Amino acid sequence: MALAAELDKQAKGPAKSGLEPLTALVAEDLQAVNRLIVEHMQSPVALIPQLASHIVAAGGKRLRPMLTLASAKLCNYEGERHLGLAACVEFIHTATLLHDDVVDASDLRRGLATANAVWGNKPSVLVGDFLFSRSFQLMVADGSLDVLRILSNASAVIAEGEVLQLMTANDTSSDEAAYMQVIEAKTAALFAAACRIGAVVAERPVAEEEALERFGSGFGIAFQLVDDVLDYSALQADLGKAVGDDFRDGKITLPVVLAIQRVDEAERAFWRRCMEDQDHHDGDLEQAIEYLQRHGALDEAMARARGYADSARQALDGFADGPAKSALLQVVEFCVDREY
Amino acid sequence: MALAAELDKQAKGPAKSGLEPLTALVAEDLQAVNRLIVEHMQSPVALIPQLASHIVAAGGKRLRPMLTLASAKLCNYEGERHLGLAACVEFIHTATLLHDDVVDASDLRRGLATANAVWGNKPSVLVGDFLFSRSFQLMVADGSLDVLRILSNASAVIAEGEVLQLMTANDTSSDEAAYMQVIEAKTAALFAAACRIGAVVAERPVAEEEALERFGSGFGIAFQLVDDVLDYSALQADLGKAVGDDFRDGKITLPVVLAIQRVDEAERAFWRRCMEDQDHHDGDLEQAIEYLQRHGALDEAMARARGYADSARQALDGFADGPAKSALLQVVEFCVDREY
Numbered sequence: 001m002a003l004a005a006e007l008d009k010q011a012k013g014p015a016k017s018g019l020e021p022l023t024a025l026v027a028e029d030l031q032a033v034n035r036l037i038v039e040h041m042q043s044p045v046a047l048i049p050q051l052a053s054h055i056v057a058a059g060g061k062r063l064r065p066m067l068t069l070a071s072a073k074l075c076n077y078e079g080e081r082h083l084g085l086a087a088c089v090e091f092i093h094t095a096t097l098l099h100d101d102v103v104d105a106s107d108l109r110r111g112l113a114t115a116n117a118v119w120g121n122k123p124s125v126l127v128g129d130f131l132f133s134r135s136f137q138l139m140v141a142d143g144s145l146d147v148l149r150i151l152s153n154a155s156a157v158i159a160e161g162e163v164l165q166l167m168t169a170n171d172t173s174s175d176e177a178a179y180m181q182v183i184e185a186k187t188a189a190l191f192a193a194a195c196r197i198g199a200v201v202a203e204r205p206v207a208e209e210e211a212l213e214r215f216g217s218g219f220g221i222a223f224q225l226v227d228d229v230l231d232y233s234a235l236q237a238d239l240g241k242a243v244g245d246d247f248r249d250g251k252i253t254l255p256v257v258l259a260i261q262r263v264d265e266a267e268r269a270f271w272r273r274c275m276e277d278q279d280h281h282d283g284d285l286e287q288a289i290e291y292l293q294r295h296g297a298l299d300e301a302m303a304r305a306r307g308y309a310d311s312a313r314q315a316l317d318g319f320a321d322g323p324a325k326s327a328l329l330q331v332v333e334f335c336v337d338r339e340y
Numbered sequence: 341m342a343l344a345a346e347l348d349k350q351a352k353g354p355a356k357s358g359l360e361p362l363t364a365l366v367a368e369d370l371q372a373v374n375r376l377i378v379e380h381m382q383s384p385v386a387l388i389p390q391l392a393s394h395i396v397a398a399g400g401k402r403l404r405p406m407l408t409l410a411s412a413k414l415c416n417y418e419g420e421r422h423l424g425l426a427a428c429v430e431f432i433h434t435a436t437l438l439h440d441d442v443v444d445a446s447d448l449r450r451g452l453a454t455a456n457a458v459w460g461n462k463p464s465v466l467v468g469d470f471l472f473s474r475s476f477q478l479m480v481a482d483g484s485l486d487v488l489r490i491l492s493n494a495s496a497v498i499a500e501g502e503v504l505q506l507m508t509a510n511d512t513s514s515d516e517a518a519y520m521q522v523i524e525a526k527t528a529a530l531f532a533a534a535c536r537i538g539a540v541v542a543e544r545p546v547a548e549e550e551a552l553e554r555f556g557s558g559f560g561i562a563f564q565l566v567d568d569v570l571d572y573s574a575l576q577a578d579l580g581k582a583v584g585d586d587f588r589d590g591k592i593t594l595p596v597v598l599a600i601q602r603v604d605e606a607e608r609a610f611w612r613r614c615m616e617d618q619d620h621h622d623g624d625l626e627q628a629i630e631y632l633q634r635h636g637a638l639d640e641a642m643a644r645a646r647g648y649a650d651s652a653r654q655a656l657d658g659f660a661d662g663p664a665k666s667a668l669l670q671v672v673e674f675c676v677d678r679e680y
Binding site: 123162 | 476
């Protein structure tokens with residue numbers, strides 16, 4: 001269980017951050033989730049736990065399973081079902097990351113070599129399928145058709161969002177509506193599902209399920225908007241991925257959509273060359289950042305993120321104050337204030 | 341619904357074959373399944389139905405969903421749940437094919453360009469994920485945790501088998517046990533699950549579920565053994581894939597395992613060069629076939645297939661005679677007698 005201990009250590013995160021109340025709130029539960037994750041990624045086929053532990057360790061701070069754990073606490077849930085379901089949520093996320101990195105041909109994730117960079121695309125595709133199946137096995141063991149419905153719907157929506165992202169990549173005529181559709185599907189759907197199942201296990205009224213879903217959805221959208229802004233502004237070492245990844249991949253994120261709306265023909269030609277023709281020269285990223293700043297595109301995207309963060313926080317109005325609510329409110333604040 | 345009509349036409353199959361009793365038995369149900377398949381592959385993201393209909397049309401004769409339909413009939417099931425679940429089985433199979441073709445870098449499937457050859461690997465990976473998720477959504481709509489358990493277990497086993505196949509590829513020291521483990525997982529598990537759920541929807545005793553599972557498993561193993569023999573012997577036009585695909589990919593199938601056990605050092609060097617070094621010269625495939633025939637490896641693999649086919653047929657002993665049982669017995673016979 002050396003990996004579980006390593007995951008526990010990682011989850012403690014930076015000494016001082018807005019994540020702290022959340023990680024403190026769910027610390028004990030998250031250790032149990034980490035043990036479940038390690039236990040259920042085992043297989044007699046040795047490459048599966050090898051590759052799975054690599055991506056699970058590289059996957060970050062367990063934000064999504066922590067949302068399930070904290071939502072369950074917010075609903076005063078006293079049982080243990082939230083632990084296995086938090087592991088399900090993380091497995092779905094991990095499977096998605098494995099396939100994403102293959103699709104994007106990424107070499108780095110959070111400063112570590114991606115699984116596809118280490119083992120190649122083939123095992124990444126297949127181990128992703130395994131983790132996805134494992135997630136459904138865990139849900140079946142839990143036995144709630146409501147949870148199965150919520151997470152199978154989220155999975156289908158995620159896949160749709162990923163395909164849509166692929167179709168709009170490299171297309172500078174792609175608009176804000178298409179961008180929002182992509183991030184609602186590829187990111188917000190799982191945040192929303194992760195939160196909602198906290199209310200489901202606690203057997204709370206549907207109105208509370210829906211409030212938690214709205215919280216997760218608003219938070220997920222804000223989170224992805226900030227991520228896409230940071231791709232043009234974060235410090236590489238902190239983000240753990242190279243600034244400019246989206247630019248190099250030709251992903252049409254909101255800052256780019258907003259900038260292209262406001263430019264003259266010369267600038268439009270620049271964006272077409274970089275995003276559509278994928279013809280990159282030295283200094284292009286710096287030029288892109290300069291354009292984005294000049295048109296206020298990064299600031300405006302951040303303002304949208306704050307709007308979604310506000311609506312996420314408002315979704316919790318009906319819940320009683322306490323450490324769980326406070327931790328969830330603060331993690332949203334942290335997300336829009338972070339610089340990495 | 342032009343695609344559904346096309347699928348119905350395909351499913352009628354060759355004018356005279358051992359498949360005929362099965363296709364006649366389930367003809368009406370299969371039309372309903374084809375309509376469900378087309379209906380549930382729809383998505384506002386246009387590329388999804390485009391790519392999905394390509395692979396569904398290229399996927400063949402709907403053998404696996406037909407097994408669900410015929411098993412339900414064998415159990416005197418009178419409802420409609422078997423239709424949606426047969427579609428689930430086909431979606432899982434189709435998702436697996438999409439990912440398989442990416443992993444194998446295949447250009448042809450049954451004589452048609454593969455989805456990855458037409459659209460590239462990226463959408464094939466993501467649409468596979470979508471179909472897999474869709475399959476679980478359909479199972480949730482059906483509402484049986486038993487079915488969800490059977491098919492989520494099968495999915496995890498399939499993924500394990502695919503990873504194991506990848507690990508044993510190009511390894512001439514890989515043995516018969518490893519080969520059997522691969523085909524039991526990647527092929528027989530879904531045949532077994534497809535049959536078992538016929539008994540589940542009919543609410544038959546567990547002993548009948550298990551008998552149908554044994555039938556499907558034995559049939560699946562026989563089917564894959566014959567497929568692997570045909571890769572060294574079928575007529576290319578009939579098989580719809582190039583003879584020698586496994587050889588060129590360095591897949592260590594049973595004929596190769598059996599031949600390598602019986603060869604001298606010179607022949608072993610040949611197999612190492614072809615399978616491990618992937619260093620292929622003109623005439624190698626013919627040489628390989630000559631070795632396999634000289635050592636009786638193809639005949640012995642066929643004899644094993646017949647053994648598994650016999651045990652599959654015996655698994656149905658406890659069921660009453662009638663058109664469903666007769667069709668299932670004949671499709672097994674067809675499988676081991678086919679030359680394509």
